[in-house]
Amino acid sequence: MTDFKKVVPRPPLQPVPLVQVPTRPTGFQLPSPVATYKGAFGVRQAERLLWRAGFGPSPGQAAAFAGMGLHRAVAALTRPTGGPTFTGAAPTDGEGPLAPNDVWGHEMLWWLDRMMRTNQPLVERMTLVWHDWFATSLDGVSQANLMLAQNDLFRRYAFGSFDGLIRDVTKDGAMILWLNLSENRSGRPNENYARELMELFTLGADRGAYTEDDVRDLARALTGFRYTWSSTLGAHDFRFDPTRHDTNAKTIFGFTGNFGWEQAVAMCVRHRLHASFFVDKLWGNFIPTPPSAADRAALERAYVQGGFQVRPVLEAILLHPQLHTGARMVKPPVVFLAGMLRALRRSVDTIDWVWLSEHAGQRLFMPPDVSGWDDEHWLDTGTVGGRWRLVQYGVWGRQIPASAFASYSATETPGEALAAARAFWNDPDLTPETVSTLAAFASRSVPANAPFYEVRRLRAMRQNALRHLIYSSPDLQVS
Amino acid sequence: MPTCSCNDWSRSRLLRSAAAQAGQGLPAIEAGMPIPAGTGLTRRSFVSRTAGLALAVYGAAGLGPKALEEGIAAAQAAEPSQRVLVSIYLSGGADSLSILAPTEDTRYQQLRPNLRVQPGQGTPFSEDPSLRWHPSAGGLASLHNQGKLTVMPAVGYSDANQSHFTSRHFWEVGDTNPGGRWGWLGRFLDRTGNATNPLQGLTIGWDLNPTLAAQNVPVATVSRPDDYEFVSPDVWNTVSEPMMDTFGELGNLATSDPGLAYARGAVAATGRLRDQLAPFQNGFTLPGDYPAGDFGRRLGALAAMLSAGLPLRIVAVEADGSYDTHSNQAADLAERLGNASAALLAFQSDLERRGLSDRVLVHVWSEFGRRPAENGSGTDHGAAGIGFVMGEHATGQMVGEFPGLASSQLDEDENLRANVDFRAVYSSLLEQWLAVGADGIIPRASTVGRVPLVA
Numbered sequence: 001m002t003d004f005k006k007v008v009p010r011p012p013l014q015p016v017p018l019v020q021v022p023t024r025p026t027g028f029q030l031p032s033p034v035a036t037y038k039g040a041f042g043v044r045q046a047e048r049l050l051w052r053a054g055f056g057p058s059p060g061q062a063a064a065f066a067g068m069g070l071h072r073a074v075a076a077l078t079r080p081t082g083g084p085t086f087t088g089a090a091p092t093d094g095e096g097p098l099a100p101n102d103v104w105g106h107e108m109l110w111w112l113d114r115m116m117r118t119n120q121p122l123v124e125r126m127t128l129v130w131h132d133w134f135a136t137s138l139d140g141v142s143q144a145n146l147m148l149a150q151n152d153l154f155r156r157y158a159f160g161s162f163d164g165l166i167r168d169v170t171k172d173g174a175m176i177l178w179l180n181l182s183e184n185r186s187g188r189p190n191e192n193y194a195r196e197l198m199e200l201f202t203l204g205a206d207r208g209a210y211t212e213d214d215v216r217d218l219a220r221a222l223t224g225f226r227y228t229w230s231s232t233l234g235a236h237d238f239r240f241d242p243t244r245h246d247t248n249a250k251t252i253f254g255f256t257g258n259f260g261w262e263q264a265v266a267m268c269v270r271h272r273l274h275a276s277f278f279v280d281k282l283w284g285n286f287i288p289t290p291p292s293a294a295d296r297a298a299l300e301r302a303y304v305q306g307g308f309q310v311r312p313v314l315e316a317i318l319l320h321p322q323l324h325t326g327a328r329m330v331k332p333p334v335v336f337l338a339g340m341l342r343a344l345r346r347s348v349d350t351i352d353w354v355w356l357s358e359h360a361g362q363r364l365f366m367p368p369d370v371s372g373w374d375d376e377h378w379l380d381t382g383t384v385g386g387r388w389r390l391v392q393y394g395v396w397g398r399q400i401p402a403s404a405f406a407s408y409s410a411t412e413t414p415g416e417a418l419a420a421a422r423a424f425w426n427d428p429d430l431t432p433e434t435v436s437t438l439a440a441f442a443s444r445s446v447p448a449n450a451p452f453y454e455v456r457r458l459r460a461m462r463q464n465a466l467r468h469l470i471y472s473s474p475d476l477q478v479s
Numbered sequence: 480m481p482t483c484s485c486n487d488w489s490r491s492r493l494l495r496s497a498a499a500q501a502g503q504g505l506p507a508i509e510a511g512m513p514i515p516a517g518t519g520l521t522r523r524s525f526v527s528r529t530a531g532l533a534l535a536v537y538g539a540a541g542l543g544p545k546a547l548e549e550g551i552a553a554a555q556a557a558e559p560s561q562r563v564l565v566s567i568y569l570s571g572g573a574d575s576l577s578i579l580a581p582t583e584d585t586r587y588q589q590l591r592p593n594l595r596v597q598p599g600q601g602t603p604f605s606e607d608p609s610l611r612w613h614p615s616a617g618g619l620a621s622l623h624n625q626g627k628l629t630v631m632p633a634v635g636y637s638d639a640n641q642s643h644f645t646s647r648h649f650w651e652v653g654d655t656n657p658g659g660r661w662g663w664l665g666r667f668l669d670r671t672g673n674a675t676n677p678l679q680g681l682t683i684g685w686d687l688n689p690t691l692a693a694q695n696v697p698v699a700t701v702s703r704p705d706d707y708e709f710v711s712p713d714v715w716n717t718v719s720e721p722m723m724d725t726f727g728e729l730g731n732l733a734t735s736d737p738g739l740a741y742a743r744g745a746v747a748a749t750g751r752l753r754d755q756l757a758p759f760q761n762g763f764t765l766p767g768d769y770p771a772g773d774f775g776r777r778l779g780a781l782a783a784m785l786s787a788g789l790p791l792r793i794v795a796v797e798a799d800g801s802y803d804t805h806s807n808q809a810a811d812l813a814e815r816l817g818n819a820s821a822a823l824l825a826f827q828s829d830l831e832r833r834g835l836s837d838r839v840l841v842h843v844w845s846e847f848g849r850r851p852a853e854n855g856s857g858t859d860h861g862a863a864g865i866g867f868v869m870g871e872h873a874t875g876q877m878v879g880e881f882p883g884l885a886s887s888q889l890d891e892d893e894n895l896r897a898n899v900d901f902r903a904v905y906s907s908l909l910e911q912w913l914a915v916g917a918d919g920i921i922p923r924a925s926t927v928g929r930v931p932l933v934a
Contacts, residue, residue: 396712461714465719
């Protein structure tokens with residue numbers, strides 16, 4: 001735990017990471033099979049888009065996006081060119097550079113750093129979507145190198161083909177260990193992966209999409225994966241071994257044949273109930289209320305006709321009126337954390353973020369189980385306390401220190417104090433009722449009759465308190 | 480955390496470093512270094528409204544917050560006055576020859592030219608006038624004189640392993656087995672414990688004490704019972720109070736947006752819970768006789784938790800500071816021993832004032848003692864060490880005897896020989912205090928002997 005009494009140098013302000021914006025004509029329009037938002041696209045709309053499709057705006061970014069208009073702004077996120085660049089200081093654990101393959105917690109810091117410094121935020125956000133979708137935990141895999149290889153796989157498929165993604169996930173080392181695919185052999189099938197492939201990854205439970213017989217025969221079609229273990233490399237050389245594969249006929253979804261694993265996976269994606277599952281699940285990552293039946297059907301058609309490409313569906317979701325005018329949505333804890341660090345222009349500089357983020361409800365690379373995080377229940381009395389502490393540690397070194405209280409303004413009015421605290425966070429969206437409540441606090445926390453020797457100190461503490469309250473407020477937990 | 484002052488590395492850092500060297504993260508640890516019991520158990524944060532505590536719960540991954548909450552409430556209702564065993568660890572290997580010193584022994588004077596306790600210093604040990612308590616151990620001397628402290632001057636095991644990590648691990652798992660995965664008290668809970676009450680095995684500290692690592696039942700850690708606090712850097716008193724009120728008010732604002740209503744509801748609930756937990760927060764004051772530091776604060780909190788009727792059974796706490804006194808022993812040991820013995824005395828008095836002393840027994844241990852021959856300003860790792868049992872029901876009678884410092888009495892490494900086996904202590908605590916047979920909890924329990932610890 002950081003010792004606040006220790007004199008530690010103030011974390012330096014990092015340069016602002018920008019989003020790469022290729023030149024596009026003013027009237028540029030993205031295609032969409034469903035309605036697109038036609039209302040004003042100002043700073044507040046851009047701010048919401050950057051939170052939903054990334055990790056919040058860095059200073060000045062919401063205004064820049066508002067200037068682009070909706071379609072160019074979405075395209076800047078969904079159509080990056082080339083590899084990402086990372087602005088600002090390299091991450092550390094507080095003592096030295098990261099060793100993500102080897103040291104506990106470093107794998108999380110490594111990814112958190114990418115989230116906040118990249119100029120392609122939606123690539124990292126989609127990597128997080130896939131991490132939650134194909135939820136694999138370091139707790140079961142035990143090798144960070146395999147988790148990071150899987151993370152790269154998710155990143156490569158950020159906007160690509162779901163058909164290709166699910167094929168590569170099936171032969172991914174971390175997944176093979178996590179869902180016991182290497183124990184699924186001809187003659188002694190292990191159904192774990194086959195069941196989750198349908199239930200959680202492609203089709204969904206209790207929709208009449210598959211039977212227990214389908215689970216058994218799909219498992220037989222998926223037999224044959226194995227790996228080599230050594231004391232120096234751990235589990236490695238994951239591969240398909242035909243001698244372990246069940247070559248007898250299988251019946252899956254009513255089709256009978258000697259199906260191999262690639263056919264089995266492809267059959268799941270081509271199942272009549274896959275597209276609706278996919279559209280609902282992807283949509284739910286960006287918009288809290290479900291799509292209308294007509295919109296879902298239109299998105300399903302676009303998805304299937306487009307050869308299971310993710311990008312067209314994603315772009316339609318990000319352009320949809322329901323995202324821009326509908327209900328607010330809770331930011332996942334790591335999104336909140338990465339966004340806070342972006343706003344603070346602070347680099348990843350302490351291992352504390354690992355346990356702090358866990359307390360807030362999300363430890364990267366350790367989802368609670370294969371169904372991923374419970375995205376509808378991020379907030380409770382434990383995790384709200386966790387988010388308070390994220391802000392507490394975040395503003396550390398950025399607050400007015402006690403040593404500077406004596407030189408703080410003796411005349412700052414409550415209104416000026418609140419304006420300064422909002423500016424500290426680059427003026428995030430606050431509801432009028434929250435502003436009124438904060439203004440009332442600003443008035444009563446420095447009494448009019450405060451003795452002269454207290455007026456500076458109280459005003460400095462009021463400023464610190466307002467900053468902490470703004471970022472911990474319910475308004476900032478949602479976008 | 481034991482720190483090895485030879486290189487200033489903590490145990491966690493050693494493990495991290497070892498993991499990094501192994502190249503693939505886990506599980507390979509440096510050759511010969513056992514993996515701590517309980518490594519790999521799931522860990523979840525959980526705030527118990529019943530207990531008023533912010534807990535980290537280990538194990539029982541299938542239990543949701545509701546089951547845990549109900550488990551705590553049910554255990555609290557069902558077993559209000561169970562006997563409690565508190566395991567206290569002095570990390571690093573405490574120097575028994577300083578804590579209870581044979582000041583008149585010429586051999587001691589030769590082996591400890593600089594570090595010996597001088598004749599006339601400290602308090603005489605009433606059971607053996609050739610021994611004297613360290614001047615800083617007044618709390619222990621006082622407890623002993625009241626008949627509430629059983630002293631084991633040479634506890635350990637034969638062929639003592641002199642690695643901190645290995646010997647500590649043996650003590651934690653209750654067996655000289657580097658591959659042991661579960662703590663000896665964790666096995667006790669696996670045998671007799673409750674499937675849903677994590678407070679039955681409570682570590683008061685940051686991390687699970689491996690002694691409590693259980694395979695089948697949940698256990699918990701709490702760093703401090705006043706953990707459900709909301710701190711803000713550089714904001715205090717007259718501003719922090721309205722600040723926290725404002726936080727609650729922000730949660731109570733009305734809105735028609737369902738997402739925002741959900742977030743506000745959670746913040747409002749947080750504000751209410753914070754109020755409910757106030758008895759454990761700033762309103763929670765320690766009696767004045769506890770010394771400063773985490774250890775005294777944690778023991779004081781333990782007394783308050785027991786007083787509040789929380790369903791605790793086994794509790795593990797680590798004393799402050801390291802006893803690994805390779806150098807600067809005179810000052811370091813005096814400081815740490817003074818703190819620990821004052822805290823133990825204050826805890827016992829606190830329990831008595833609260834009417835709880837009848838059901839609490841404390842066991843104090845360290846992974847080994849230190850080398851009789853000093854190395855200059857300190858001492859190196861030894862073999863047999865000192866242990867204590869404290870409480871109203873402790874026999875107060877010395878178990879074993881001072882083992883002697885003549886060459887013929889020391890082992891082949893010139894360390895003290897144990898005359899009480901730590902597994903005999905564990906088996907006796909299980910049978911005499913916790914009323915459960917040691918068979919199946921302590922390996923080969925029938926062969927390790929028993930010692931009288933409970934009156």
